[in-house]
Amino acid sequence: xxxxxxxxxxxxxxxxxxxxxxxxxxxxxxxxxxxxxxxxxxxxxxxxxxxxxxxxxxx
Amino acid sequence: xxxxxxxxxxxxxxxxxxxxxxxxxxxxxxxxxxxxxxxxxxxxxxxxxxxxxxxxxxxxxxxxxxxxxxxxxxxxxxxxxxxxxxxxxxxxxxxxxxxxxxxxxxxxxxxxxxxxxxxxxxxxxxxxxxxxxxxxxxxxxxxxxxxxxxxxxxxxxxxxxxxxxxxxxxxxxxxxxxxxxxxxxxxxxxxxxxxxxxxxxxxxxxxxxxxxxxxxxxxxxxxxxxx
Numbered sequence: 001x002x003x004x005x006x007x008x009x010x011x012x013x014x015x016x017x018x019x020x021x022x023x024x025x026x027x028x029x030x031x032x033x034x035x036x037x038x039x040x041x042x043x044x045x046x047x048x049x050x051x052x053x054x055x056x057x058x059x
Numbered sequence: 060x061x062x063x064x065x066x067x068x069x070x071x072x073x074x075x076x077x078x079x080x081x082x083x084x085x086x087x088x089x090x091x092x093x094x095x096x097x098x099x100x101x102x103x104x105x106x107x108x109x110x111x112x113x114x115x116x117x118x119x120x121x122x123x124x125x126x127x128x129x130x131x132x133x134x135x136x137x138x139x140x141x142x143x144x145x146x147x148x149x150x151x152x153x154x155x156x157x158x159x160x161x162x163x164x165x166x167x168x169x170x171x172x173x174x175x176x177x178x179x180x181x182x183x184x185x186x187x188x189x190x191x192x193x194x195x196x197x198x199x200x201x202x203x204x205x206x207x208x209x210x211x212x213x214x215x216x217x218x219x220x221x222x223x224x225x226x227x228x229x230x231x232x233x234x235x236x237x238x239x240x241x242x243x244x245x246x247x248x249x250x251x252x253x254x255x256x257x258x259x260x261x262x263x264x265x266x267x268x269x270x271x272x273x274x275x276x277x278x279x280x281x282x283x284x285x286x
Binding site for chain 2: 002003009012013014015017018019021022023025026029030033034037038040041044045047048051
C-alpha cells in the first residue's frame with residue numbers, strides 16, 4: 001500500500017495539482033462527450049417521432 | 060446496440076487500471092508521485108495515433124469503394140480522436156512542468172502531436188463546412204489520408220530528432236523498461252480507453268446514420284420496432 005491516509009492520497013506527494021489536474025480533465029472530457037452523445041441521440045429520435053406524427057396526421 | 064457493453068467494459072477496465080495505477084504500482088524513485096500521470100498520458104497518446112489510423116482507414120475505404128458507412132465511421136471517430144490528442148497534450152504539459160520545469164517546448168514530439176490535434180480539428184471543420192454529406196466525406200477523406208504522414212513522424216520523432224521527450228519505454232521487440240505493476244496499469248488503462256473509443260464512436264455513428272437517413276423508410280420502420 002502506497003498511502004498512509006486519504007490525506008496522503010490526495011496530496012500525491014506534493015504533485016496533487018499535476019496528477020489530479022490530469023485525471024480530472026480526462027474524467028470531465030469523457031463524461032461530457034458521452035453526455036453530448038446521449039443528448040444528440042435524444043434530439044434526433046425526438047425529431048423523428050415528430051416527423052412520424054406529422055406524416056400520420058397529414059391527409 | 061453494442062455500445063453499452065463496450066461502455067461497461069471501459070468502466071471495468073478503468074476501475075482495475077486506476078487501482079493498479081494508484082494502489083499497486085510503487086512510487087517512482089526519481090519522479091515521486093508525479094509519474095502517475097503516465098496511466099492517462101501514454102494510453103491517451105497511443106489512442107490519439109491509433110484512432111487517426113483507423114479514421115484514415117475508413118476514409119480511404121470510403122474513397123475506394125464509395126461506401127457511405129465508411130465516411131460516417133471516419134466522421135464518428137474524429138471527435139474522440141481529438142479528445143485523446145488534447146488529453147495527451149494536456150497531461151503531458153502537467154507532467155512536463157514538475158519534471159522538465161516547463162509546460163511546453165517546441166520539440167519534435169510535442170509539435171507533431173499538436174499538428175495531429177489540428178488535423179483532427181481541420182477534418183471536423185472541413186466536414187462541417189460542406190453541406191452535402193457525400194462531398195463532405197470525400198473532402199474529409201483526402202485531408203485524413205494526407206495527414207497520415209504525420210503519424211510516423213510522431214511515433215519516430217524521439218528517434219529521429221534530439222527531443223526533450225524521452226524515448227519509448229515500451230516496444231514490441233524488447234521487455235518494457237519499467238516495473239511490472241506500472242506496465243500492467245498502463246496496459247489496462249490503454250484497453251479501457253480502447254473500449255471507451257469503441258463505445259463513443261458506435262454511439263456517434265448511430266446518431267450520424269439517423270441524422271443522414273432520417274427521410275428513408277427503413278428509419279421509420281426501425282422506429283416502429285420496440286427497443
